[in-house]
Amino acid sequence: MSFQITVENSGETFRCAAEVHVLEAMEKAVCKGIPVGCRNGGCGACKVQVQAGRYATRKMNRAVISAEDEVRGIVLACKIYPQSDLTLTAIGPMARVTAPCGSAPSGLDSGTHA
Amino acid sequence: MALTGVLRPGHVAIRVLEMGPALKHYIDVLGLIETARDEKGRVFLKAWDEHDHHSVVLRETDEAGMDYLGWKVDSPATLKKLAGDIEKSKLCSDFEWIPKGEHPETGERFRFTIPTGHVMELFAEKKQVGNNCGTEGPNVNPDPWPDGLKGISPSRFDHCLLYGDDLDGSVKFFREVLGFGIAEQVMAGPKKDFMIGAFLSCSNKAHDVAFIRQPVKGKFHHASFELGSWEKVLRAGDILSRNKTSIDIGPTRHGITRGETIYFFDPSGNRNEVFSGGYIYYPDEPAITWTEEELGPGIFYHDRKLNEAFLSVFT
Structure with a gap:
């Protein structure tokens, strides 16, 4: 089962399976909207605000995601696993507004590689 | 001996979020060797060519990062002298003597915080468990490297x-x-x-x-x-x-x-x-x-x- 992930600040969409973390699915889709750091829940580079959707989480570094953050949907993309379609915005220290991953070869930016 | 005072970085204590995956990484992939676990759940590791009992300490908690970096000094007398020098320097803070045995097989450690906010330690004594290369007893007629290494197997921290x-x-x-x-x-x-x-x-x-x-x-x-x-x-x-x-x-x-x-x-x-x-x-x-x-x-x-x-x- 896979779900559609929408990254608001880049306009990118990609598919993510329920057992794959969102950052891994984004990298495999050659999208760039969420900055990539350690990929392991430690550094906070892939911090996102989830606007809509349900997800499971794994343990994240409390130095970068507080318990209050987690309740408010501020989480690390490398530690969330979708349980529905998700809409989110990258808010980590390297985050920026970017163009959709249109420079990638066609077919890599939505759905086909999830 | 020509190399005196502080000899080397002797141990780094790293915080991990989950011990199971951390051990798979540090033992099976990086190829460090486990030498002890303590009642607090900490795991002590060494690289193959290090003689001292451990050089990496893993502790499971909610925050990643480094707890402290420990430096081996050449003698207990140097440890006492440098501890005094550190207190007198007014550059550091949060001085603390950690008793012998708080790390397994390790003597007392002097702990302090440096101006960049990192916790450092000095220690003089740690049991030498060897590198398992000796063929007729430890360090006698050694082979260049031991059998049974796993993963990347670096020689030292x-x-x-x-x-x-x-x-x-x-x-x-x-x-x-x-x-x-x-x-x-x-x-x-x-x-x-x-x-x-x-x-x-x-x-x-x-x-x-x-x-x-x-x-x-x-x-x-x-x-x-x-x-x-x-x-x-x-x-x-x-x-x-x-x-x-x-x-x-x-x-x-x-x-x-x-x-x-x-x-x-x-x-x-x-x-x-x-x-x-x-x-x-x-x-x-x-x-x-x-x-x-x-x-x-x-x-x-x-x-x-x-x-x-x-x-x-x-x-």
Whole structure:
């Protein structure tokens, strides 16, 4: 089962399976909207605000995601696993507004590689 | 003996989010050897060619990063003398004597916090358990390396790179109180007189600890482990990819220290490095200076530019 992930600040969409973390699915889709750091829940580079959707989480570094953050949907993309379609915005220290991953070869930016 | 005072970085204590994946990484992939666990759940590890009981301590908690870095000194008398010097220097804070045995097989440790916010320790005694190379008893007629090594299997824990704000204070402390030399420095500003990076040595190594100025306290960039050759760095990359370990960059070369390197992350996002090469440092040599504009090739000699993660990704 896979779900559609929408990254608001880049306009990118990609598919993510329920057992794959969102950052891994984004990298495999050659999208760039969420900055990539350690990929392991430690550094906070892939911090996102989830606007809509349900997800499971794994343990994240409390130095970068507080318990209050987690309740408010501020989480690390490398530690969330979708349980529905998700809409989110990258808010980590390297985050920026970017163009959709249109420079990638066609077919890599939505759905086909999830 | 010619090498006196502070001998080497003797242990690094790393916080991990989950011990199970951390042990798979540090034992099966990196190839350290477990030497003890304690009642607090901490796990103690060493690299194969280290004689002392442990050089890496893992502790499971909610925050990633480094708890402290411990330095081996040449004798209990030196430990007492340096502890006094440190207190008198007024550069450090939070002094504490950690009793013998708090780390297994380890004597008392003197703990303090340096101006960049990192917790450091000095200790003089740790049981020597050997490198398992001796053929007729420990250290007698040894083989060049032991059987049964796993994973990347570096020879030793070598150094850390740390991020903090008061670089001047920590550099002054290591040079003037502990007697380190400055092997390489990165200078910024119109007159190139503002230090933003320092690579410090207490030995013949190009660095035993390095600092980069960042507006943070007590942050950990990486812990590094030594390999004997460039080919072993390439092999490390193979092992990391095979295990789907998160690789940061490399294999490549550093301009600073000339080391051949690969950076990667443990399962809690703490950066590790394995490297080979570099050069022999002597304390009478002039410091090598890199200018801010050339920091790119200084850090990654082939790419000639920093990746954004180098400055932004730490624990």
